[in-house]
Amino acid sequence: MCLAFSGIVDFDAKVTWKLGVDSHTDLAKLGGYADRQLGEFSKFEITPKNGNYLFPDEWIFKWDEDVLPSWCGTKHKEAALAAHKKWIKQLNKILVRKKVVHPFRDVAPPAKIERKHILLLKRWDSVESLVGSSIRVSVSDSVRGSIEDSIWVSIRVLVSDSIRVSVWNSIRVSVRSSMRDFIEDSIEDSIRDSVWDSIYAYSGSFFKIPKWKNVEHIKGAYPFRPAVTLWNQGIVSSFDGVTWRLHGGPKADVLFSITRTELKKYK
Numbered sequence: 001m002c003l004a005f006s007g008i009v010d011f012d013a014k015v016t017w018k019l020g021v022d023s024h025t026d027l028a029k030l031g032g033y034a035d036r037q038l039g040e041f042s043k044f045e046i047t048p049k050n051g052n053y054l055f056p057d058e059w060i061f062k063w064d065e066d067v068l069p070s071w072c073g074t075k076h077k078e079a080a081l082a083a084h085k086k087w088i089k090q091l092n093k094i095l096v097r098k099k100v101v102h103p104f105r106d107v108a109p110p111a112k113i114e115r116k117h118i119l120l121l122k123r124w125d126s127v128e129s130l131v132g133s134s135i136r137v138s139v140s141d142s143v144r145g146s147i148e149d150s151i152w153v154s155i156r157v158l159v160s161d162s163i164r165v166s167v168w169n170s171i172r173v174s175v176r177s178s179m180r181d182f183i184e185d186s187i188e189d190s191i192r193d194s195v196w197d198s199i200y201a202y203s204g205s206f207f208k209i210p211k212w213k214n215v216e217h218i219k220g221a222y223p224f225r226p227a228v229t230l231w232n233q234g235i236v237s238s239f240d241g242v243t244w245r246l247h248g249g250p251k252a253d254v255l256f257s258i259t260r261t262e263l264k265k266y267k
Contacts, residue, residue: 005045005047005083007080009041009076013075016030019087019091024043039069042063042069043065044062053095054155054206061084095206095208096206096207100158103248104247104249118258121258123226124237131223136196138204146209156203159202167195167199170247172192174254198230235248236248236252245257
């Protein structure tokens with residue numbers, strides 16, 4: 001997979017690039033190059049040394065060629081670097097650069113679950129009911145449609161993969177303890193899916209996208225905001241198909257529980 005920022009530059013120092021495209025093959029077609037033979041253009045990549053697109057330490061330029069064309073020189077590299085600055089400006093309009101928060105480690109949950117938290121859960125339940133499993137699809141497809149896949153993968157790994165195991169395992173243990181019984185596979189699957197929805201909702205909050213796919217919402221508004229607001233307050237929800245639970249603290253303790261039927265009636 002090509003990495004962002006990817007581009008191609010030709011003999012005349014014309015650079016072809018596009019936010020959302022990191023494939024050199026696609027960029028060659030975009031630039032109108034009919035022949036991919038060596039010498040027609042040169043491929044390059046400019047990537048963060050630390051692999052972190054949220055907070056890059058240093059951008060590293062490299063030619064992505066086994067054999068560099070003889071005409072390729074300083075002015076072509078300078079043209080590529082100038083294009084990279086334009087790409088950064090476009091990226092900054094979409095990317096939200098903020099610290100990744102682990103809800104059970106970085107934030108102390110509220111001492112008491114209040115009405116405002118329950119109303120946020122009610123709003124989240126409404127989104128879950130309407131969108132269901134396509135929350136993950138909505139976030140993935142919406143982000144991939146706006147930026148390079150390599151950036152989405154990098155941030156998804158940074159946000160999701162670094163916390164998903166600990167968050168899910170903590171909630172799993174917590175729910176098992178609170179139910180004081182064996183959880184059937186179907187129930188556990190439902191709980192895991194609901195936790196994943198929160199994780200993807202949080203991951204999506206790192207992007208400013210006017211229209212999110214597969215869900216109706218006000219233009220410019222983030223449709224999965226209720227889950228993110230709870231997350232930033234040290235609260236993650238889980239749902240077993242009947243009962244909603246709000247978890248918080250180092251052990252993801254159950255702070256509050258309510259059936260979906262009761263939640264829908266809550267005012």
